[in-house]
Amino acid sequence: MFSVDDSIVAVATPPGRGGIGIVRISGPAVHDIARAILTHCRPLAPRLATYTRVRHAASAANADEVVATFFPGPHSYTGQDVLEISAHGSPVVLDGIVCAAIAAGARLAEPGEFTLRAFLNGKRDLVRAEAVADLVDAATPLQARVAFDQLQGTLTDRIAALDAILFDLVARLEASLDFPDEGYHFVEPAETARSIGRVIAAIDELLADADRGRMIREGATVVIAGRTNVGKSSVFNMLAGVERAIVTAIAGTTRDLVTETMAIEGLAVTLVDTAGWRETPDVVEREGVMRGERARAVAALTLVVIDQSEPHTVEDEQLLDSTAARRRLVVGNKIDLVAGRLKPAPASVGVAASLGVAGAGFSQADISVSAKTGEGFPALRAAIARELTGSDSLEDTARVSNTRHIVLLEQARTSLSAAESAAAAGDTPEEFVLTDLQAARARLDEIVGVRTSDDVLRHIFERFCIGK
Ligand SMILES: Nc1nc2c(ncn2[C@@H]2O[C@H](COP(=O)(O)OP(=O)(O)OP(=O)(O)O)[C@@H](O)[C@H]2O)c(=O)[nH]1
Ligand SMILES: [Mg+2]
Numbered sequence: 001m002f003s004v005d006d007s008i009v010a011v012a013t014p015p016g017r018g019g020i021g022i023v024r025i026s027g028p029a030v031h032d033i034a035r036a037i038l039t040h041c042r043p044l045a046p047r048l049a050t051y052t053r054v055r056h057a058a059s060a061a062n063a064d065e066v067v068a069t070f071f072p073g074p075h076s077y078t079g080q081d082v083l084e085i086s087a088h089g090s091p092v093v094l095d096g097i098v099c100a101a102i103a104a105g106a107r108l109a110e111p112g113e114f115t116l117r118a119f120l121n122g123k124r125d126l127v128r129a130e131a132v133a134d135l136v137d138a139a140t141p142l143q144a145r146v147a148f149d150q151l152q153g154t155l156t157d158r159i160a161a162l163d164a165i166l167f168d169l170v171a172r173l174e175a176s177l178d179f180p181d182e183g184y185h186f187v188e189p190a191e192t193a194r195s196i197g198r199v200i201a202a203i204d205e206l207l208a209d210a211d212r213g214r215m216i217r218e219g220a221t222v223v224i225a226g227r228t229n230v231g232k233s234s235v236f237n238m239l240a241g242v243e244r245a246i247v248t249a250i251a252g253t254t255r256d257l258v259t260e261t262m263a264i265e266g267l268a269v270t271l272v273d274t275a276g277w278r279e280t281p282d283v284v285e286r287e288g289v290m291r292g293e294r295a296r297a298v299a300a301l302t303l304v305v306i307d308q309s310e311p312h313t314v315e316d317e318q319l320l321d322s323t324a325a326r327r328r329l330v331v332g333n334k335i336d337l338v339a340g341r342l343k344p345a346p347a348s349v350g351v352a353a354s355l356g357v358a359g360a361g362f363s364q365a366d367i368s369v370s371a372k373t374g375e376g377f378p379a380l381r382a383a384i385a386r387e388l389t390g391s392d393s394l395e396d397t398a399r400v401s402n403t404r405h406i407v408l409l410e411q412a413r414t415s416l417s418a419a420e421s422a423a424a425a426g427d428t429p430e431e432f433v434l435t436d437l438q439a440a441r442a443r444l445d446e447i448v449g450v451r452t453s454d455d456v457l458r459h460i461f462e463r464f465c466i467g468k
Contacts, residue, residue: 112464
């Protein structure tokens with residue numbers, strides 16, 4: 001069980017130096033701790049910023065000038081008395097304040113413990129508590145928007161509405177069971193089936209953009225592949241917006257995997273540049289090629305770069321074959337060298353590749369770009385986002401994005417389908433329908449945290465930062 005009876009303290013601002021750093025204290029002893037560590041004599045006025053000083057634990061010297069704000073429970077973030085001390089953002093000063101608070105009776109907070117207390121005290125349900133961590137972790141504006149939506153309770157309200165329908169059904173079925181002798185059904189089986197069908201439809205609607213939501217929340221790894229010298233590193237640098245990978249005219253320049261995290265159309269993408277694909281006697285390069293293959297195997301999407309200005313080679317073909325079954329985009333690079341002129345097709349080139357931009361003999365690309373001029377990159381970014389999310393409408397925020405919620409919604413849906421079929425059959429005993437409906441409700445309850453095991457809670461709050 002989690003304890004909420006003691007007082008916890010942590011630095012709430014990020015590690016390192018800053019203009020201001022904030023120490024947060026929550027718990028029943030906040031008043032006593034405030035009296036012990038602040039020089040302010042009178043009790044702090046609720047929710048008013050008070051200029052005061054912190055007394056240093058060991059020396060009794062003043063550690064810093066601070067602004068202290070007292071939030072009395074239950075109208076505080078955690079639902080308990082909370083004290084926030086804004087000090088100068090030096091790690092030394094902030095640690096000193098934390099130590100002073102500990103000397104006065106607080107203990108160091110675990111990661112996410114403030115938000116855990118908010119959850120345990122009923123200040124926010126589990127979906128909204130998780131949204132706090134998502135918002136703090138958001139690396140793109142789209143991620144922040146999805147998290148904020150959930151923080152505002154959009155998903156919670158949806159689930160509450162579904163649960164209300166199920167609650168009503170369960171109550172009526174139970175009434176029918178409780179008064180069997182009356183021979184009266186409080187709800188007709190056909191009507192039960194219809195109501196369940198409506199809940200299923202609503203869950204399907206939520207799940208419809210779940211993949212997109214998950215992609216927005218978690219981001220994805222995208223690997224750039226291609227034979228040597230087609231311009232993989234140039235495409236990588238262009239997408240990253242920085243000259244990160246080495247670019248030269250020498251085939252076999254890139255050896256190690258080069259990784260950069262960036263926002264592409266609001267998605268957090270980890271882009272990986274790899275060594276050019278070719279058979280090589282060079283052991284170092286061969287290791288690079290192998291690493292590239294391994295990276296492709298786990299990527300959500302592979303960009304297969306081909307050189308549009310040249311006929312495709314055996315290596316191009318091998319790579320196009322080996323990636324055909326995976327999610328991929330064929331990116332035709334160097335169109336600046338192609339524009340306006342058609343190259344003659346070499347006699348040896350197969351039919352399959354005869355539809356390219358530059359005419360027969362040039363591989364067909366999904367998107368044509370020039371890493372030299374930047375042409376085609378907006379379309380490439382849009383195509384990457386579309387491939388990753390399966391959707392054009394990246395502007396809409398997804399309602400469900402957290403895998404935990406998605407799994408529970410799917411489980412609830414399975415139970416509801418069973419209940420729907422049982423109810424629609426008409427002659428199934430009400431107990432069976434009831435059991436399935438209760439199972440579905442249990443899953444919905446787990447999403448918002450009405451019944452969630454300590455293990456699950458521990459797992460969820462572990463990934464928060466300290467002080468949140
Ligand atoms: N004209 C033109 N040249 C390009 C373009 N993209 C890359 N290059 C040139 O092609 C050469 C190879 O580019 P890289 O980006 O190093 O190619 P790579 O595929 O990473 O090569 P390896 O790492 O050796 O496999 C360099 O000389 C680049 O300047 C392009 O769009 N247009
Ligand atoms: Mg390279």
